[in-house]
Amino acid sequence: MKQVDVVGAVIINDRDEILCALRSMKMSLPGYWEFPGGKIEPGEDHQAALVREIKEELLCEIEVGEFITDIVHEYPTIKVRLITYEAKIISGSPVATEHEKLEWTARKDIRNLHWAPADIPTIDILCCESNGWERSILL
Numbered sequence: 703m704k705q706v707d708v709v710g711a712v713i714i715n716d717r718d719e720i721l722c723a724l725r726s727m728k729m730s731l732p733g734y735w736e737f738p739g740g741k742i743e744p745g746e747d748h749q750a751a752l753v754r755e756i757k758e759e760l761l762c763e764i765e766v767g768e769f770i771t772d773i774v775h776e777y778p779t780i781k782v783r784l785i786t787y788e789a790k791i792i793s794g795s796p797v798a799t800e801h802e803k804l805e806w807t808a809r810k811d812i813r814n815l816h817w818a819p820a821d822i823p824t825i826d827i828l829c830c831e832s833n834g835w836e837r838s839i840l841l
């Protein structure tokens with residue numbers, strides 16, 4: 703089965719909200735939420751691919767931060783390797799040029815969206831992080 707290598711940016715603002723992107727009817731997996739990003743070009747490193755994709759898709763500039771996870775998900779006709787990183791916007795503000803819409807969502811609420819299946823491991827890590835933080839305060 704064909705595999706595509708994709709990078710996704712978990713763009714977080716200073717209010718701990720995450721930028722979520724809804725795939726449009728013109729894209730594959732329409733109606734699913736995802737992290738903005740896209741396919742890595744041959745010879746490109748992950749960070750460069752993310753900066754390029756975000757510039758193309760959202761017309762703004764990001765700085766790529768910590769690695770989150772690297773997983774392979776088998777869809778019925780294609781395997782997607784999704785590699786996610788934290789990121790923040792350093793210039794401009796995001797515009798949906800390809801997506802149906804963009805939404806800043808509080809970290810605690812991101813599970814409520816209907817995510818592309820390949821994104822669930824990233825969502826689990828993002829939600830755990832905040833639980834871990836709360837747990838360490840309670841202990």
Ligand SMILES: Nc1nc2c([nH]c(=O)n2[C@H]2C[C@H](O)[C@@H](COP(=O)(O)OP(=O)(O)OP(=O)(O)O)O2)c(=O)[nH]1
Pocket residue numbers: 706708709710728729730731735736737738739740741782784818819820821
């Ligand atoms: N960008 C991105 N793609 C994702 C995520 N989760 C997930 O399964 N995908 C899938 C959807 C696409 O098949 C592929 C990403 O490719 P892309 O972002 O370049 O999408 P595209 O619109 O050019 O894809 P296509 O319609 O040409 O197949 O990975 C995610 O969080 N972000």
